[in-house]
Amino acid sequence: MGDVELAEALRRQGISDARVLEVIRALDRAAFVPESMREVAGQDTPLPIGHGQTISQPFIVAFMTQALNLQPGERVLEIGTGSGYQTAVLARLGAEVYTVESLPDLAGPARERLERMGLGTLHFRVGDGTAGWPEAAPFDAIMGTAAPERLPPALYQQLRPGGRLVLPVGPRQGAQELIRVTRPLKGEAPQVEKLLGVRFVPMTSTAPPDFVH
Template structure:
């Protein structure tokens, strides 16, 4: 699904909103201008996707009024939906382009995967918690997003049957870059993930594959939930 398709899709979640659809669209535009462009996000594809995906559709109804605040919000069970700026930064750092094959690790409610799909067209997303995976599938379907395939399982192992990936994007922090992700990257592929560096401090990095080598770029300090699984921390 492309970014502009969201503007024309019916959104059942909107019926639960007090604000008219036009007001929510205006909130998205302000979020893009104030929280993304003002902080240095420049990729037009990313900005258009962030301005089209209805974040309220991926939140519990009680939190829908806060959908366009630039902050993470709780989903329950110790999980969160990432703040808009971090989703945009991740997508921009990965250099997502139409047609890229993308693996999203840590589906949560499905919001970030929906943003990535609005750019690239098709996304595979892995969620460790079965209840979250089921909820994400419902929310994605209700929002009219049909290009995100949610798999329940250990995302640290990747999805070898669907590799190679042009980008692997993680919404949880691990102790190191999982080896299966590097193995499943296409040549020139990118991983964007947070790494645990010390107690209370994480670093968002971009890993780019060059043959048998990788380069690692520092994207700044962040705070994410732990990456769960065989190559994770929790």
């Protein structure tokens, strides 16, 4: 069972990418939230998933995915696996997904959930998201689902020329901005676009990563 009504609500809010809407329609968001939250999973609102983290509002998931303009076969790095919902959206678009989560208590269940769904080529890591995944770089696209105060240099460096990066940036308390950064094909300065005012949980930096392949 998917989320047909949710996808229609997102279309009315201005999500126009038919592929993104089809993925939202096909996925059951209730499978990615705690059992106590499943009755409200179809609502367009963020929900707690434990450990001080949330599953993002569906509109934000769709908006960020649309802004990333991900194409089938591209390699995408996701910072912040969370419950795996955004990961599933990226995978259903036909991408090869590398996803990093700093909290083992979230990473383990998300990996089990996503592997049961058989969504395609997924790679998992428990570790510091601000460090990215250097040995797998460069990436065609990078998405962050938690907010650093500023763009971590390692993430930009792991973006291929012509690649896109979408993530929220800003202070732990106060206004954050969702930005899209495009790395130029040659040595020019990056193109930075401000897309939307948002509120995300902070992106934390931890000890050197523990690898889970």
